[in-house]
Amino acid sequence: MSQIDMKDRFYYNKDFLSSSSGRSLRILSEYYGPLQRLERNNISETIVFFGSARLISQKSAQNALDNFSNNNEKKLRQLKMDLKMSRYYEDARYLANKFTAWSKNLKDSKHRYIICSGGGPGIMEAANRGASEADGINVGLTISLPYEASGNKWISEDLNMKFHYFFMRKFWFLYLAKALIVWPGGFGTLDELMEVLTLIQTKKIKTQLPIVLYGKEFWENVVNWDYMVEIGTISPEDLDLFHISDDIEDTFQFVTNFINENALKGPNF
Numbered sequence: 551m552s553q554i555d556m557k558d559r560f561y562y563n564k565d566f567l568s569s570s571s572g573r574s575l576r577i578l579s580e581y582y583g584p585l586q587r588l589e590r591n592n593i594s595e596t597i598v599f600f601g602s603a604r605l606i607s608q609k610s611a612q613n614a615l616d617n618f619s620n621n622n623e624k625k626l627r628q629l630k631m632d633l634k635m636s637r638y639y640e641d642a643r644y645l646a647n648k649f650t651a652w653s654k655n656l657k658d659s660k661h662r663y664i665i666c667s668g669g670g671p672g673i674m675e676a677a678n679r680g681a682s683e684a685d686g687i688n689v690g691l692t693i694s695l696p697y698e699a700s701g702n703k704w705i706s707e708d709l710n711m712k713f714h715y716f717f718m719r720k721f722w723f724l725y726l727a728k729a730l731i732v733w734p735g736g737f738g739t740l741d742e743l744m745e746v747l748t749l750i751q752t753k754k755i756k757t758q759l760p761i762v763l764y765g766k767e768f769w770e771n772v773v774n775w776d777y778m779v780e781i782g783t784i785s786p787e788d789l790d791l792f793h794i795s796d797d798i799e800d801t802f803q804f805v806t807n808f809i810n811e812n813a814l815k816g817p818n819f
Contacts, residue, residue: 604671612636639672644798666723755819
């Protein structure tokens with residue numbers, strides 16, 4: 551096709567595709583593009599990790615603290631907190647590795663229960679890293695943000711998918727998810743968690759999924775679930791939608807037992 555012919559066609563016209571008139575096509579591309587890649591890699595289910603982009607590895611946190619040499623008390627407190635919180639990075643890395651090893655031992659023609667994250671740094675990096683270190687493929691659903699690097703180096707090359715629309719990214723987090731592990735995080739993590747709980751509570755996702763809130767100290771300080779029950783904004787049975795854990799083995803057994811007992815497979819919508 552000649553350059554002149556290409557210019558004459560709307561689907562090659564960048565001005566049209568980036569305009570408000572081309573919005574529906576951009577949204578569709580964020581549906582069919584990821585679908586093509588997931589099918590090409592024969593992925594049938596995922597285990598999704600949500601969590602903070604700001605947490606770092608224990609080694610990085612310890613090095614930063616060891617090399618700190620000025621009298622800034624506020625900075626020193628933050629470095630000590632970074633080291634304390636780095637346990638979640640290491641636990642996420644180890645747990646993703648453990649899930650990947652379990653998945654690889656399943657006798658199936660498809661790639662099942664593949665680790666999926668938001669593809670950024672922090673907990674997302676730890677999840678992709680753990681899966682990669684177990685020689686497993688893994689998914690990163692990244693998004694363009696002004697203050698966060700996307701596409702960490704541990705994501706499988708063909709499965710590093712960048713989104714513009716948050717709602718399409720969230721769709722792909724949940725479409726194939728058969729478990730969600732939610733780690734300490736900020737607004738984005740809380741947004742993702744509350745949307746998942748709402749979709750399951752309202753039966754928009756008809757499949758009951760194992761959801762683990764990892765890190766008792768964090769979750770019991772950040773959200774007062776019992777108070778929400780007390781004042782009637784949620785029902786007592788809503789607390790059964792998730793499991794709070796502080797232990798890798800407990801989380802692994804809770805998720806794998808739930809998947810096996812309920813024969814979870816295929817898309818959720």
